[in-house]
Amino acid sequence: MTGEVVARHKTALSRGSLSRPMATASADGLLAADASVFDYGCGKGDDIRHLRTLGYSADGWDPAHRPDGVRTPASVVNLGYVLNVIESRSERADVLRAAWALAQDLLIVSARMTWDARDLSGRPLGDGLVTRTGTFQKFYEQNELAEWIQQTVGVRPHAAAPGIFYLFRDEAAAQSFLASRVYTYRPRITIDPQAQYDANEAAIAPLLEFMQRHARAPKQGELEPGAVTGIVEAVGSVGRAQRLIRQVTTDEYWERVSAHRRAELLIYIALSRFGRRPRFSQLDKSLTTDIRSLFGTYQDACRQADRLLLACGDQAMLYVNARSSKIGKQTPSALYVHRSAIAEIPPVLQVYEGCARALAGTIPSANLVKLSVTEPQVSYLTYPTFERDPHPTLRSAITVNLRKLTVDWRDYSQSDNPPLLHRKEEFVGAEHPRRQLYERLTRSEIRANLYAHPERIGTQKGWQSTLEAAGVHLQGHRLKRA
Incomplete structure (x- = not known):
């Protein structure tokens, strides 16, 4: 302990909506409808109130504002901006371990980043500072926080966003989450008129969506029971519905779907090298079936993915792929791409961008990605008015340096002369x-x-x-x- 008393209770904020960590987990599909949530260090309890309004079973504990709360296990535990207000290093580690012990499925850990300290004044204390209001703040680099979490609990954290990490109990759940982070692209489909298909299009739609997503027909149990019932009632069987779909679409279309799904899987497997690549038995059933269907064996898929990852580390290969990309705005030093078009650039560049996201997590506000071809660096640019403004201005930029393993943020919102875009069609x-x-x-x-x-x-x-x-x-x- 430092011996100095700090006013931890003053750091609790009042919020009119879910906190950033909880909103991020919700957007990532990690809060199942039947999930129980425990907010460890809940402050004034705003997240608990909002979650209960949304129908979740939620509770929490806070040493100052909710000391009578019982610390009970839950499927999802949130440790939201708690670690950075604890001045004792050993106590920080104890709190992280205690929160992890309560998490049955998922622990969400968040802390403030070093850029939050730029306009903050105070006096040094330990590895942080005491603010003018008497509160303590420890600010983290992204990689520093990830390494400390892993060293403390022995579990690899997965970056959700800058300053926010997920810890999963089940490796299959972690891999499903990582696979879902790969950008997807579905070629535009043309349906040829056919009376029986047209009459039953709504019933067949879940099967078509599955086939587009996985580039194969579903195995037993992969479609929702209600969808199967609707298909059987409409056309007699799932197999009959599949044949109808193939009759009204072209083989060329499904070859393109297969090619894009292969690329998605290679990108996911390549990025799974960050940390320890999972065993095939640790992947969920749909993922293993996709891999077998499109590659034959997991080993072959891993070999191809490793070649892709190796190419990603070659600056000359990045340059060649950037120059050959049919999507994106090219400059002498970078390729700029709208987020909606990431899945349309060469797979090597998608792995390159994925390496940056593995470190920084997703930047929800960013709609343009700058892929540098002169240094190992990816920037996420936020242009809030991209769609409606003919020449939108830059509000902020988060830059991930893959050599230094740093994540930095720049704010342009107060600039009287911010950068702006031209030729928007080149980005999309x-x-x-x-x-x-x-x-x-x-x-x-x-x-x-x-x-x-x-x-x-x-x-x-x-x-x-x-x-x-x-x-x-x-x-x-x-x-x-x-």
């Missing part, structure tokens, strides 16, 4: 619903000679000056004469 996929709208705008801006001096138009002020000098203004995604 070929089937993006607004791509043609973006293309029309770019063509009109080229005709107006607005791109003659690219060095002037990369920021908001420079772009506005260029528009004024040309005597034009923007109305939505249309260029108008002033």
Whole structure:
């Protein structure tokens, strides 16, 4: 112990919605409808109240605000921003172990990041600082927090987002989560008219969705019982429904589906090398069936995935793949891609981006990804008005350096001259619903000679000056004469 008394109770916040860790777990599909949730260090109990409103069985304990709460096991335990307010290193470790002991399925651990300390003043204490209000704060680097968690409880944490990690009891559940993080792409399907299929399309839809997701027909028990019942009542059997689907679609379409599913599995298996790659027996049934169906053996899939991972570490290979990508905006130093199109870039680049996410977790607000081809670095860029603004401005950037294993954040929200985008169609996929709208705008801006001096138009002020000098203004995604 440090001997100095700090006001831990003052760190509890009042929230009008779920905390960031709980909202992240919910968005990741980790809060099953029947899950029990325990909030360890619940503060004023806002998460408990919100979870109960949503129908969850939720309870919690806090030494200051809920000391009478009973610390009971639950399927999901949240240790939300508790570790960073404990000034004693040994007590921090004890609290983490205690929370993990209560977690039957999942422990969510979160702490504040080093960038949170940039505008915070206080006096040093131990490995943190005491703020002006008398509270203690320990700020973590992303990799520092992950390593400390693993050393303390002996379980590999999985990054959910910057400062948020998941610890799973069951390895199959962990691998299902990691497999779900791979970006997916489903080629656009064309259904040829066929009377029996058309009449039963709604009943057959769950089977079609399964086949598109897994690139194979389902095994017994993989479809929901209600879906099977609906299919049998409509056309007689699941096999009959499968034959109907193949009659109204082309072999070429299913070859493309298989190719994309193979790529998804290779990307997942390649990224599973972070930590210890799971044994085949540790994967869930659907995942093992997909691998056998598309690769024959797990060993063969692992060999192919390792070659992909090796290529990802070769800067020359990254450069070649970036230059050959049909999706994304290319610059001399990077490839920029909209998040919705990540699954359409070459698999090597998807593994590259996946390596960054394995360290940093998902950045929900980021809608553009910058893949550097000159150094091992991936940046996640947030343009909040990308869809509605013809030239959106940058609000923030999170950069993951894969050599230094660092995660850094930059804020542009207060800048009076932030960077902005042009040629939005270059960032999105070929089937993006607004791509043609973006293309029309770019063509009109080229005709107006607005791109003659690219060095002037990369920021908001420079772009506005260029528009004024040309005597034009923007109305939505249309260029108008002033």
